[in-house]
Amino acid sequence: MTWLITGGAGYIGAHVARAMAGAGERVVVLDNVTSGVPERLPAEIPLVRGSATDAELVARVCAEHEVTGVVHLAAQKQVGESVERPELYYRENVGGLATLLETVAGAGVRRFVFSSSAAVYGNPDTGLITESTPCAPVNPYGETKLAGEWLVRAAGHAHGMATVCLRYFNVAGAAEPALADIGVFNVIPMVFDRLTRGEAPRIFGDDYPTPDGTCVRDYVHVMDLAEAHLAAARRLARPDASGDLTLNIGTGLGVSVRELVDVIAEVSGDRRPALVEPRRPGDAPRAVGSSALAEKELGWTASRGVREMVESAWAGWCLRHPEATSK
């Protein structure tokens, strides 16, 4: 069987494609290279350039590569942009997904892994988020991921397709420097960016009801995340696979912004003190996920820590910003 990996030239997708191919699975990547980087993929992984929302192309790729399973990562993923351009997010992340599901179901695909997000929960007031914590997304990005889950589940039931939705928490790190995230939308690259400019890191609010007063998040290494996709694919490949699963993919461990900034200072060697600024609207004090269900259903747990994430992310940053190392 062959797995079609949409968005496989992206940050997470390239790690997933490599992990699956490295474990002996046959894969083909479909990516329109809007934010993807083809060089992230080794030559032995075929890359088809085009959109996962192009029904004709998807049908052709499924036929040519004898695709029987899909791992769908291609999406629009910037929270701020989703607020400004909700139509784009609904069109790509929900409308595009509907086209993809209809096409692959017609091509005989009966296994589907969907890239969801902890953004579906919004800002719940709870110690540890489980899959039964109510979903209340607070931006169009999170809404499209939640609607995407509903659609995947409904299409799965309609077409006899076994499905897994993976709700990622904060993804960080890289398997090697060239695979690192190139966006500056998450706290780790945002701090790197400040340091490289010779500016102090910023902490938004230190008066939250958390141990050190700063926001607490759950960081998961992208290699652990890639292994979760492999485990999900293997679970779906069982002959008796059926039904739908929705699973948190995190570590269950909270790391505060202050702790993270301290690790970045150690790794980068730049120890200038952080500036504390007012809280940003919409930031939840704490967002940490229980992955007990993923452990039970997939036999998966995260094994890599924050230091490893920051070190590998810093190596990737320095590759693209050589000036960072001379500070």
Ligand SMILES: NC(=O)c1ccc[n+]([C@@H]2O[C@H](COP(=O)([O-])OP(=O)(O)OC[C@H]3O[C@@H](n4cnc5c(N)ncnc54)[C@H](O)[C@@H]3O)[C@@H](O)[C@H]2O)c1
């Ligand atoms: N990065 C995170 O922290 C995080 C957290 C939760 C969920 N996610 C989800 O994980 C997935 C991957 O995110 P990422 O961080 O690797 O982003 P990314 O932008 O690096 O990767 C997305 C990839 O999809 C491709 N793409 C976009 N639209 C496409 C289309 N219509 N057809 C084909 N290819 C298309 C892009 O070129 C890119 O290669 C997304 O679905 C995102 O919502 C990411």
